[in-house]
Amino acid sequence: MDIYIKSSDSISAQLSFESGLPSTHETTEEAFYNCIKPEYKKYISPKLLRRMSPIIRNGVACSLSVLNKANLEQPDAIIVGTALGCLRDTTSFLTQLIEENEELPNPTYFIQSTHNTIAGQIALLLTCHSYNFTFSQMHNSFETALLDAQMLMLDEKANNVLVGGVDEMSENTFNLIKDLDCYKNTKPGEGAGFFILSSEESPVKLEGVKIINEPAIDFEKELQQFGLTPEDVDVVIGGDNFADDKAYTDANNLFGNISYVWYKPFMGEFGTVSAIALWMATKVIEEKEIPDCWIKNGVKPDGIANVLVINSVGNEHSLMLLKAK
């Protein structure tokens, strides 16, 4: 079975929601990237919205948008990746607990602190009884969710899968995580990227996803598994977090002559930013062009067939490959 991206959307620090790859982007003066908030009420009733923390709002709104775009009422599976989950509610519950010496913390925070609140809320909203998974593996949270979706479809257990990645950032969270290595050179961020994967043919084909836990990426070896050589790649969507990261240095050298798009400096660094990168790759193929501001090396693409997304933090990397049908 071939797997296609039937619809996609993202909520990010740039004007991405319900739109294409924007023709301009802004860097933030703040300590971290906040995402641009959509009009949530378009998708979520006030009754439900009142309790939802930002990560749930973004996950749900982005999911409902891609379902709308795909004209799909019910997916055959809901699979979400989140690196740190519902951190705001977790922090609220924990703070209350400690400050008030374990006296009567509010249950709502606890209920909504579970990582699978997002996927669970989507199921509840759609009354969707199908397969419902949530993955949380730091910088590979979205990638392992995507791999699960791909395997589920290949096993013919699903034809339309809702899959996405989402994480949130707040002042509190920022104060907690700012000293982590991965934010040394790139500002933290937040956002959501969701997709409908479908067995039905459409312009963007998901060739594969590969998770690599090694000191470096052997690009030639990895591309070979997809029957490609580095020369076959037309566009690279590289994270490039300004850090001295071996995988990115290698990628910049190897792919210096083709269009090299970067995303982390404008979207921020967070566990599931690769979901936004995959959304960018999808748009590049759908729109057959890339606004200049996103191209790091100034090389315009000469035809777009194979787009490679690279995500790397420390010794954990991933590759995602899309093909124009």
Next chain:
Amino acid sequence: MSKGIVVTGFGVICSIGTNADECLDSLLNKRSGIDRIKYLKTVHKDSFKLGEVKMSNQELADQLGLPSSDLHSRTTLLAMVAAKEAITMAKHLNGVKDKTGVVSSTTVGGMDVTENKYLKETTDYSYLYTHSCGDSTKKVAEYIDATTYYTTLNTACSSGTNALIHGARLLKHGILDRVVVGGVDALTMFTLNGFNSLKILDTDYCKPFDAARKGLNLAEGAGYVVLERESEATKSFCKVSGFANANDAHHQTASSPDGKGAYLSMTEALEMSELKTEDIDYINVHGTGTDNNDFSEGTALNRVFGKGNVPSFSSTKSYTGHTLAGAAGIESVFSVLAIVNNVMYPNLNFKTPIEDLDLVPLTEVVKDKEVKNVLSNSFGFGGNNSTVIFSE
């Protein structure tokens, strides 16, 4: 698609034992691990009973041969103990495999470290590294040398079975040759107060499936099984014959009165296994002891098997307490042990059946029957319902 996946190792640590042998001995001698609070720091020390693992972090680190317990959360230490037992068994049985990985699950990750350091006037920010759910899995994968692929499920209390489902797929698609699957959670102030705020903790010993049940006993532990492709495993303990995950889509935390999600996960797992309902010898129910879960699960059992035809069943949470993401992994190990040893475990503290359900769990150990097929249920918040079937 599960055809051809076998169990080649298992490991467990929980309140009734620090390895599979100890746990089996407790199960067969009706020895519960639920007790007054001894290790967890909390103001509720005298109010609740917990299923604690009776070892300090340093004792766990010593057993693992780690220089100090400071580098790891209790979650990670518990996971390491069970995963090591499991992989050692698999290596002993079928040798070393190239592509080995870990699919674990946890609901609160390194929260035990976080809550002890968070908000304290300290310059020690090491908890930042151990907080995320993925951290413990990564550490376990490195500890047992299984880093080809690792990831973590967090679907609340059904997580461990979902880890098994993802792991089985990784084998089928050739991404791994051997995978350690299951789950872990350490006891934390966070979860104790969380479940207390939901008013679903019993202050006494939990009474799963009893009419007078009042709630669950929170607990900690880890359980893992090792899966391999049958075609390449020369020896194995049993097969994974079916599994499924479905969503109740009823409420954020509560189960539906008609047990829709549980009904779906059980029927879909049975369908995959190609077994008939009467082929199931024993069911290890989710059976938390809460009013809501046991009624909903009981209703689903009657719907799937027919009233009066529900196979022998019990909730081993009456021994271990509810270990959250650890539960499905631990109960997978108990299910495998039931098949290997032809035993079925009793449900402790049961007296009176729930009105309208007419379901009576096993109250004594059964040793004289063949146990060929065991079905194990695990349900979680977010309407997340999972079932796995192990077969001889």
Next chain:
Amino acid sequence: MSELKEELKAKLIEQLNLEDFEVSDIDDNDPLFDDEGLALDSIDALEIIVLLEKEYGIKLDDPKKGKDIMQSVQTLADFIEKNRK
């Protein structure tokens, strides 16, 4: 009594994030858990139990008993008057 009811309304709005409500929108006898009224759910019920204990020192361990007490702001206020410490 009327002071207590106004106070309760404000606390409910704050604690349950009833963003679209003002104190003046809630009548004393509006049903709390009905779509005709505030359309609260079981999670809100748990929050109200916490509110009763925190603000008025009234412990309600069995959520099931809350049903009669939590019919409206009026029944809640009556209960608090009778039981507050």
